[in-house]
Amino acid sequence: MSTMNFHLRLWKQKCASDKGEFIKIHATEIPSECSFLEMLDIVNNRLTREGKEPVSFASDCREGICGTCHMVINGVPQGPGRGAACQVYMRKFENGQPITVEPFRVGAFPIVKDLVVNRSAYDRIIRSGGFISEHTGGAPDASTSLIPKPVADAAMDAAACIGCGACAAACPNSSPMLFVGAKVTHLGLLPQGQAERKSRARNMVRTMQEEGFGNCSNYYACEAVCPANVPASVIAMLNREYIRGEVSEAIGAID
């Protein structure tokens, strides 16, 4: 088992109001098979043994599907390569490479501690429109609603979003439009999402603005880092859906 050494620069910040600073750690004898989060675990264990406070970071499933882990590794939200930060492996780095780990820098995601930010703003966006109304009771047959394959595929591509916040973190404007677009596309394309379709984009965009997120400048940095490969065409769909909803509301059109 080969081991590697890294020059780490990790962000330490006590709370949202604390100024925060980088701490430098020379991480030695890191097994090359380690994932990035396991490397941080090793570093934190050593810090704890030395009587120092470990660096807080968020993680849950560690298999790239839950969207809990969030950090910016060398300027890339969720780190190099596809997948969330938990899918980054130390063998992707050069031995002795300096690695900077920062929290997401998004005004609407206040820092809780160190690398952990509070992404509840995304939950509030979902609450304002990222849902469907459905009957309770027995589940209908899967084939009750006919959905053309390309539509189902496009909806599934958008539904892949894990809500991790990397899009807003990557965007120079801190815009979450890839996330909002993914939800609007996913629900708007399917028959189950039609009841709220007109109001969905309007409500989600309004919440997005109230939370203090920025606006899309079509930079496509979000698409470049998205761990779920959500395409930026969902933003085009959001733009379309929003104007449709807003114009229908303004002129009093039902359909």
Place this chain on the structure above:
Amino acid sequence: MTRPATPSKATKKSCACCIPLLSSPIGRKWIVALTGIALILFVIGHLLGNLSIFAGPDAMNAYAAFLKSTGELLWVVRIVLLTCVALHIWFTITLWRENLAARPQKYAEKNDLGITVYARLMRISGLTVLAFVLYHLAQFTWEAFNPEYKTWVDVQGRYDVYRMVVTAFSCPFVSAFYVLAVGLLGMHLSHGIASLFQTLGLTTEKLRPVFEKGGLIIAWIIFLGFASIPTAVLLHLVKLPSSLPTCPFCQ
């Protein structure tokens, strides 16, 4: 386990105006895109008109006389264009201010994440083009720097626009600023053209590369078209009919 602090809701009220389209992020972007289309159409029309210089003094002066003869229509077009410029800039600035506020702390480690240089330079290229347009109007429309332009007429008694343009571009500094400005205009358009389709919701995964390449190609054509005029003047491919004096500053 630390409880996550409740983030303070943004207290800043979005634009006080009551029309949601004009205060929403997407509504304002639509206005920027739609006014952008009008301005692109103007730029293309202006380029086609300017290229009449290659057809000689008579063609260019006749084209200029035709524009002047449209009278009220010319003023309608001017007012529409001015409104488009004002809306395009105003809504961009309001969006930009919100974007700046949305990222209070910058990243320590920079990474461009695949963002094109054209997209990054949109504000600088746009504002430089604005400054150039004001200079351009002062030079050729208001004739503020060279009042003698007003007195130049050709043999048919029309404004001698041809002589004015060739004289002005004979000065390498004037030509250099012009080429720089149309270069930045090209950069602005290469992102702008592809971007407006995305903003208007017309982009699909299949179409985006088409719009991006198309925007780049149109931007290059517009740049080369405009830049060809001072280049031709400096290379003496386009010159004054007689030995009229050129830029007094340079000679």
